[in-house]
Amino acid sequence: MKILVVKLSSLGDVVHALPVVQDIRAAMPDAQIDWVVEKAFASLLSKCGGLQRVIPCEIRRWRKSPFSAATRSEWRAFRADLQREAYDAVIDLQGLTKSALVARLATLAPGGKRYALANQTEGSGYEAPTRWVADVAIRMEPRIHAVQRSRELAARALGYTFAPVPDFGLKRPKDRVEKAQPAIENIANYPSPDTVVFVHGTSRADKEWPLDHWVALGRQLDAAGCKVALAHGNAKELATSQAIAEALDAPDVMVWPMLSLDALTDELAQCGGVIGVDSGVSHIAVALDLPHVQIYNFDTAWRTGPGGFAGGGRQVSVYATPTPGVQAVWQAWLGCRGKV
Structure with a gap:
């Protein structure tokens, strides 16, 4: 099974979503997991065990000059990189318009689905397009920790249960x-x-x-x-x-x-x-x-x-x-x- 995680930013939000990778690996050992993230945070994901591919983007920068030649060229390269694989599941953990756009651009395998949040949770950002793009929108409890929110969304999308204590999966240097x-x-x-x-x-x-x-x-x-x-x-x-x-x-x-x-x-x-x-x-x-x-x-x-x-x-x-x-x-x- 090929799974794409979409969590673009910010650094703290990316860290809070890391346990999703280890949860999926525990439930589906043969799954291929890719992740789309802002380039500024891509090096952190290189420390996360179990990711097949990290797909960097620079949407924050591109939005400042959307019609420049450089932005158009970089956007085309990003889209081609994103669409290299066809995914059985695309999971938008962010819930914003920019993450919904990325999820929409990703290629689905036959029978594949896009999953996203159906509602805003307390203290978090949320924009309606994420729900419109999704094939399955999943409603969460409004008061929930950021780590738990990502873990529950992925688990309910893919149909597994997860351990109480999260494993963030950051590889430590041996020497x-x-x-x-x-x-x-x-x-x-x-x-x-x-x-x-x-x-x-x-x-x-x-x-x-x-x-x-x-x-x-x-x-x-x-x-x-x-x-x-x-x-x-x-x-x-x-x-x-x-x-x-x-x-x-x-x-x-x-x-x-x-x-x-x-x-x-x-x-x-x-x-x-x-x-x-x-x-x-x-x-x-x-x-x-x-x-x-x-x-x-x-x-x-x-x-x-x-x-x-x-x-x-x-x-x-x-x-x-x-x-x-x-x-x-x-x-x-x-x-x-x-x-x-």
Whole structure:
């Protein structure tokens, strides 16, 4: 059976959908699973065991200049790549017009069907075309965690049941020699079990944690004998990493270089844990089953944060308004480490 998963963006949403691949593999070991995703996130899917083919697109960029020669050429190439295979099932896990368009363009095998969400769930985006394009639209409970929503949609589309605890399927590096990412060589001290990664970057300013909170938390970790590593994905986040490192002024503080998602995933996998805001990289920490505290300024952790389905108490969210205090996050971290 050939199955196409459509989940284009964003990073956190892609991470939340990863268990679908392992669920399908467990239920249908001979299935071929392909995935359409924004090119920016394709390298993460290279770490996901069980995918036959990752089909990158750049719809976000193409929409900015839809009639340019470059966009038309790239769109034709993407469509040809997408239509190389005929699928028995196309599953739109996103529920937006852009994902519905991709699902519609995909080629169905004889008897194949397109599946999609029939309704919006609380806190998620949803656009009606996904329902119009689908051969089968599946109604979900309106209040549901993002991971569970993807898993249930795929399971009901294909007619299987899944295990309670999700397997995100991210492959870990066996040793550093196997890795081919040159940027990693720029890290002065390789990650180790006593390295705690700060993930302070997020696409929304109202999800950020104050810089002085990061500094105070870093000092507590340094006093406890931990190394602090600072991850970032753009120039603004790099400036924040450098500001935190300068304020900490400790020998074991590491400002990482900007890494591709697959390289970043490898680095995180070798650390002792992660403390971060609600962001895609924090969700990767959950997927890697690392000790992790996820910081929320809004009461939305029930929908996107570490759930009761994973972590065994080693992954928790901390919520307060306007933002959690340093001691609340510190105590949560001590609790996570106590569960290792």
